[in-house]
Structure formats: structure tokens, C-alpha cells
Amino acid sequence: MVLTVRNAGHPADAHANRVLEVVRGGFSERSDDVVTLSWIRCLNQYNLRPDKPRDPAVMGRVLLEERRVRHAAVLECARYEMTTLYQQLADTEMAVLLTDTDGVILHMVSSPEFAAEVGPLGLRAGGIWSETEAGTNGMGTCLAAASPVCVRREDHFYTQFTQLTCSAVPVCDPAGNIVAALDVTSRSSLMQQHLLVLLTMTARMIENRLIDHQFRNAHPLHFHSRPEFVYTLHEGKLAVDDDGRVLAANRSALFQLGLQSMDEIRSRRIEDLFQTSLPDMLQRSASSSFHPVVTYRTNAASRFFAVARRPASTADALSLPSSASGMPSPGGASMALAKGKARPVARRAPAVARVFEDPRLAAQLEVARRVIARGTPVLLCGETGSGKEVFARSLHESSPQASGAFVAINCASLPEALIESELFGYCAGAFTGAQKAGRRGKIQQADGGTLFLDEIADMPLELQSRLLRVLDERRVTPLGTEESHAVDFQLISASHRHLPTLVREGRFREDLYYRLAGIEVQLPPLRERTDKLALIRGMLATEGGSDAVLSAEAERMLMAHSWPGNVRQLGHVLRTAAALADGEPITRAHLPALAVNLHAPHDAEHVPQVGGERLGAAPMQAADAQTAAPHNAQHDDAHASARLNPIQANERQLLLQMLEQHRWNVSNVAKALDISRNTLYRKIHKLQIEVSHPEQSA
Numbered sequence: 001m002v003l004t005v006r007n008a009g010h011p012a013d014a015h016a017n018r019v020l021e022v023v024r025g026g027f028s029e030r031s032d033d034v035v036t037l038s039w040i041r042c043l044n045q046y047n048l049r050p051d052k053p054r055d056p057a058v059m060g061r062v063l064l065e066e067r068r069v070r071h072a073a074v075l076e077c078a079r080y081e082m083t084t085l086y087q088q089l090a091d092t093e094m095a096v097l098l099t100d101t102d103g104v105i106l107h108m109v110s111s112p113e114f115a116a117e118v119g120p121l122g123l124r125a126g127g128i129w130s131e132t133e134a135g136t137n138g139m140g141t142c143l144a145a146a147s148p149v150c151v152r153r154e155d156h157f158y159t160q161f162t163q164l165t166c167s168a169v170p171v172c173d174p175a176g177n178i179v180a181a182l183d184v185t186s187r188s189s190l191m192q193q194h195l196l197v198l199l200t201m202t203a204r205m206i207e208n209r210l211i212d213h214q215f216r217n218a219h220p221l222h223f224h225s226r227p228e229f230v231y232t233l234h235e236g237k238l239a240v241d242d243d244g245r246v247l248a249a250n251r252s253a254l255f256q257l258g259l260q261s262m263d264e265i266r267s268r269r270i271e272d273l274f275q276t277s278l279p280d281m282l283q284r285s286a287s288s289s290f291h292p293v294v295t296y297r298t299n300a301a302s303r304f305f306a307v308a309r310r311p312a313s314t315a316d317a318l319s320l321p322s323s324a325s326g327m328p329s330p331g332g333a334s335m336a337l338a339k340g341k342a343r344p345v346a347r348r349a350p351a352v353a354r355v356f357e358d359p360r361l362a363a364q365l366e367v368a369r370r371v372i373a374r375g376t377p378v379l380l381c382g383e384t385g386s387g388k389e390v391f392a393r394s395l396h397e398s399s400p401q402a403s404g405a406f407v408a409i410n411c412a413s414l415p416e417a418l419i420e421s422e423l424f425g426y427c428a429g430a431f432t433g434a435q436k437a438g439r440r441g442k443i444q445q446a447d448g449g450t451l452f453l454d455e456i457a458d459m460p461l462e463l464q465s466r467l468l469r470v471l472d473e474r475r476v477t478p479l480g481t482e483e484s485h486a487v488d489f490q491l492i493s494a495s496h497r498h499l500p501t502l503v504r505e506g507r508f509r510e511d512l513y514y515r516l517a518g519i520e521v522q523l524p525p526l527r528e529r530t531d532k533l534a535l536i537r538g539m540l541a542t543e544g545g546s547d548a549v550l551s552a553e554a555e556r557m558l559m560a561h562s563w564p565g566n567v568r569q570l571g572h573v574l575r576t577a578a579a580l581a582d583g584e585p586i587t588r589a590h591l592p593a594l595a596v597n598l599h600a601p602h603d604a605e606h607v608p609q610v611g612g613e614r615l616g617a618a619p620m621q622a623a624d625a626q627t628a629a630p631h632n633a634q635h636d637d638a639h640a641s642a643r644l645n646p647i648q649a650n651e652r653q654l655l656l657q658m659l660e661q662h663r664w665n666v667s668n669v670a671k672a673l674d675i676s677r678n679t680l681y682r683k684i685h686k687l688q689i690e691v692s693h694p695e696q697s698a
């Protein structure tokens with residue numbers, strides 16, 4: 001079904017007449033519900049006429065980008081949650097949308113088909129859905145009424161929107177002001193109650209993230225009357241300054257403390273709320289390894305379970321469990337460490353939508369979760385880029401040691417000489433060039449958390465023996481000292497190489513192999529995964545920017561590709577395609593690497609890589625072989641690429657290839673990429689491509 005847009009001037013239809021009748025007839029047909037009140041506002045305050053629909057108002061790209069910059073915090077906090085909600089709803093005829101307080105759509109997650117159908121109605125990034133522009137509708141009416149609303153088909157003011165049903169909820173900043181509306185618009189009018197609940201939960205998650213984001217320098221305090229609800233969406237959450245004064249609170253915190261508004265809690269001290277102080281809470285939380293500790297409400301008998309942490313921004317903070325948001329919180333989502341020890345900041349988790357819908361993968365994750373909870377080491381095997389680290393992080397975040405650090409070390413990327421000091425640490429003056437104060441090794445950093453040894457096959461044999469000893473004794477001895485320290489960590493290791501073969505060849509210790517492989521998990525390559533589509537859509541939303549949309553053809557190409565570089569390659573391809581598409585729907589023209597790849601043998605040794613990983617041929621090698629780049633383009637290639645970041649360098653290669661293919665005819669390249677010549681020139685300039693070729697006429 002294709003949705004229709006009625007032109008202005010269309011004769012008043014039955015729906016418009018009904019709206020007019022209800023409003024003018026003293027609205028006896030409907031009570032004073034939110035929809036009728038909105039119709040009255042539309043007619044009497046904004047002078048809209050249901051029989052005179054307007055053309056959809058859509059903001060230009062430059063203005064939209066300005067708004068997105070202005071609302072960067074809420075956008076950043078909402079993106080992941082919106083993608084997750086979209087995946088949960090699993091309905092292709094629906095969109096998840098976020099507007100600012102003027103009703104301007106900042107971000108939209110939907111299938112390309114649905115986006116194409118509703119785009120002409122203005123339901124797309126930049127579309128303005130305030131009540132004053134679009135009459136009664138989910139987003140606009142939610143903002144006007146400052147409350148959750150469901151606007152079913154004929155509830156809309158204008159007939160052109162009566163094929164849609166929208167549910168929307170407000171999203172508030174930590175001060176309690178509405179900053180956005182979160183909306184689901186679909187064809188179906190069923191299940192709206194259920195939808196409103198899901199939307200409200202998603203809005204709460206975004207609000208919790210906003211607190212983390214805005215109060216990175218404050219101490220987070222999590223609490224609930226039931227311990228199992230701490231670190232969940234239902235927890236009360238406070239941001240507290242160094243003096244123990246409350247800077248912000250989430251809704252659940254207000255509710256649990258019996259308060260009505262932020263004004264009642266702002267600037268109050270922890271001692272006014274609980275029978276404890278911030279230093280006491282921090283100390284007790286650290287000694288309980290950040291498991292909730294009992295505290296009582298001041299002047300009341302109510303009991304709470306609470307945890308206080310050091311600010312996410314401090315140097316002694318480390319990764320948080322996924323907790324209330326399901327993902328590491330923005331800004332590094334950190335926590336202070338157990339036993340009050342200062343620890344360095346752990347490697348920041350990539351902000352990815354983690355998709356594990358493939359039944360085999362999901363089952364493996366479940367088994368690994370159960371096993372690691374009993375202290376058994378997990379060995380992850382799988383091709384390069386198949387998601388071993390992402391899997392390991394997910395495992396850590398749902399493990400009993402989730403409140404500890406996830407400390408990763410890639411044994412392949414460090415020189416042999418450095419692995420030892422990185423892993424075991426060293427004391428002051430251990431060797432020339434050592435830091436004065438000495439340094440805690442990764443193993444000690446992982447105390448109370450998870451140690452992830454990536455590319456374990458590359459660990460030198462002599463270090464394998466030392467590691468084995470640490471695993472057996474649960475003690476680590478830094479370089480340059482005899483003193484050992486007790487350590488307690490979960491162990492996950494990973495390799496894309498076949499360890500039993502290395503054991504047979506004498507290159508890997510057999511005893512260590514058995515020690516690491518308490519359970520061995522084989523991660524499937526992307527080409528064998530059944531959740532490829534969910535992964536493509538989920539990653540496009542995170543990699544490609546807010547308005548990246550795939551055409552049906554592009555989606556087919558992505559689904560059909562053999563993906564020798566696995567999920568990592570998919571990420572690179574999507575990011576590059578979105579950059580080339582520049583806001584337009586992604587088409588075949590934006591996937592040149594796939595076109596090349598499709599003709600290459602399905603062998604990792606021969607397939608060129610988009611991202612430049614060492615998976616066989618160098619990036620663009622196949623393309624270079626087909627068309628020789630002109631001397632001046634090649635000349636500065638290395639220099640220019642070195643100045644660009646990897647994505648830009650990659651984009652530059654693709655663009656050079658296209659320019660070559662079209663014999664440097666900029667108009668033809670612009671046409672092939674479906675962008676304007678000006679945009680193309682801007683890209684050429686930005687990517688430092690020398691255009692000394694006079695443009696050839698077609």
C-alpha cells in the first residue's frame with residue numbers, strides 16, 4: 001500500500017468534517033481527551049483547517065545539522081536505544097523517531113521501504129511535526145500536552161495522516177525539562193498500550209544516559225528498595241558532587257524517596273536523604289566490590305540497597321556493567337574500583353549495537369555465560385573480525401564480575417618485549433625507560449573483573465609459562481620485584497588461529513591451551529549467520545549516522561556478499577557507503593567495494609578489504625589492477641592518506657577509483673554517486689584529491 005498525500009485545496013472530506021463538527025459542536029462527541037483538546041488548539045489557536053492541509057514542512061539539511069549539533073547530547077544518548085527498540089518491535093512497517101521540542105525530526109530508524117513510503121508525508125529527518133505545522137499527531141501533541149499520547153488513525157487532524165498511528169512520550173533532561181519526543185509511528189493501530197510501555201521504558205533509559213552524560217564529573221549513586229533492581233532501569237539514580245550534594249536525580253529516585261520534583265532534591269545532601277554520607281557510601285561500596293549495601297532513609301524506617309561510585313571522568317574509574325541502559329554509558333561509563341585501589345582507565349568499549357540473534361550464537365553466549373559464572377575460562381575461536389571482542393565484552397557485562405574492569409590486551413599488536421611488562425607490570429626502576437613510579441600490569445588491572453587476551457596464539461612461549469603460573473597460583477609478580485600480589489579475575493581468550501595445530505607444531509603450550517579452553521566457543525563467520533539482516537540494520541544505524549537508509553538493491557548486495565572480513569568489514573563498508581551517500585539513500589553506487597569483491601574469488605587471500613585490514617590483498621588492489629591511476633593522483637597518495645583518518649583514507653581510495661572509472665568526469669561521478677557536483681567537489685577537496693585533470697565532457 002502506498003500512502004497518499006492530498007494536495008492543499010482538496011475539498012473537505014468526511015474526516016475533516018468530523019473534526020470540524022466535533023470542535024464546533026461543543027465537542028460533545030468526545031470528552032475533553034487529549035485528542036479533542038488538540039483539535040481545538042489546532043482550529044482555534046493555530047488557525048489550521050482540517051479541510052485545507054498544508055504541504056509537509058521539512059527543514060533543509062544545513063539547518064537540520066545545526067539542530068543536531070545543538071541537541072547532540074540527547075541524540076547521542078538516544079541513538080542506541082532507538083535502534084534497540086526498533087529491533088524489539090520487529091515490524092518493518094514502522095519507524096522510531098526522535099524530535100526536538102519544536103517537533104523537528106532529528107533521527108529516524110526504519111526500514112528503507114517504510115522510509116520511502118512515508119518520506120513524502122514529511123516523516124523523515126528534518127520533517128517538522130509540531131502541532132502548529134502538522135496538526136494533531138503523536139510527536140507534536142505529545143510536546144504540546146507534555147505527556148505520553150497515542151494518536152490513532154482518525155485522531156489525526158489532517159486526513160493525509162489518518163493511515164498512520166503514532167505513540168509518543170516526552171524525554172526529559174536531568175533538570176526535568178522536556179528536551180525531546182520519542183515516537184513510534186506505524187500502520188498498525190494494534191497494541192498501543194504495550195507500545196506506550198515500551199516507549200516509556202526507552203525514554204527512561206535515554207534519561208538515565210543523559211544524567212551520566214551531563215554529570216560525568218559527579219559521583220553516581222544507584223539505589224532501590226530491592227537489591228536486584230540496582231543497576232537496572234528501575235533503579236533510583238543520583239548524581240552527587242564531591243561535597244555530597246545532589247545535582248540530579250532520575251524519576252525513580254524521586255518516586256522512591258517520595259519526592260515530587262527535582263526542586264525538592266537538588267542541593268540536598270546525602271545525609272539529608274539517607275543515614276550515611278558520601279565518603280561512607282563510597283568506602284562501603286568499594287569494600288563490597290560494588291554490590292549494593294544496605295542503607296536507611298533519614299527519619300524513616302525504609303531500607304534501601306545502594307552503591308556509590310567515583311565519577312566516570314576520574315582516572316581511577318573503569319568500565320561499568322551495562323546496567324540500566326544495556327550498554328556502557330556515554331563518556332566511558334566508568335566506576336571506581338574495588339578495595340579502594342586507584343586503577344587506570346580501561347579501554348573504552350566501542351558504541352555498537354550488539355546483535356546476537358543467530359540462534360547458534362545466542363545459545364553459545366548463554367552457555368558461555370553459565371560457564372564463566374562458575375569461574376571457568378572461555379576460549380573464543382573465529383575468523384578475524386567475527387566479533388570475538390564484542391562477544392567477550394557482552395559476556396563480561398552479564399557476568400558476576402561485571403562491576404569490575406574489562407581489561408583487553410592484544411598479544412599480536414604488541415612487540416614481544418612489551419607484552420611481559422604490559423601483562424605483569426613492573427616496579428620502580430625495573431628497567432631502563434620504565435616509568436619512575438612503576439606500573440600495574442593488565443593482570444592486576446583486571447583484578448575483580450575480566451582479562452581478555454586477544455590473539456593469544458601470538459604470545460611468546462616463555463611468557464606462556466609465566467601466564468600459566470599466574471593462572472595456577474592466582475598471584476602475579478611484577479617485573480623487578482619478588483613481591484607477588486593476589487589476583488582474582490575471569491579469563492577470556494581469543495584466537496583466529498587453530499590452537500591445537502599450534503600445539504602439535506610445538507608453538508603453543510599444551511597445558512596452557514587446556515587451561516584457557518575451559519570451554520571453547522566457535523564464533524560463526526558473518527556469511528553463515530542467520531541474523532545478518534538485523535546486524536546490517538543495527539550497524540547502519542550506529543555506523544552510518546542518523547539518516548542513513550539502504551535501498552532495497554543495496555540491502556540485497558550486502559546480504560549476498562561473502563564478507564571475508566566479517567562484521568568488521570561490514571562496519572567499514574556501511575560507514576564508507578553512508579559517507580559517500582551523504583544523506584541520500586545508499587545505493588549500489590555507494591558500494592563500489594562490493595561490486596569489485598563480487599567478481600573476486602571468495603578467498604580471503606584474494607579479496608580486497610575495504611578497511612585496509614590485513615586479510616589478503618591490500619585495499620583496492622583489485623581495482624588498481626583494472627585501472628591505472630594517473631601519475632599525479634598516485635604521486636601524493638601516500639602523503640594524503642597519511643594525513644587522513646582511516647575512514648577518510650578509505651573514502652578517498654573509493655573516490656579515486658570512481659574518478660578513474662569515469663575518466664575524471666566529475667559530472668558523471670556525481671551522477672553515479674547520486675550527489676550534486678558541488679558536494680562532490682567539496683568531498684574531493686576534503687579528501688585532498690588533486691584534480692589537475694580538466695573535466696572531460698561526457
Ligand SMILES: Nc1ncnc2c1ncn2[C@@H]1O[C@H](COP(=O)(O)OP(=O)(O)OP(=O)(O)O)[C@@H](O)[C@H]1O
Nearest residue numbers: 352353354355383384385386387388389390567568
Ligand atoms: N555482534 C555484533 N554486533 C554489532 N557489531 C559487531 C558485532 N560483532 C562485531 N561487531 C563489530 O565488528 C568489529 C569487529 O569486532 P571484534 O573486534 O569483536 O572482532 P574480533 O573477532 O575480535 O576481531 P580480531 O580477530 O581482529 O581481533 C567491531 O568493531 C564491532 O563494531
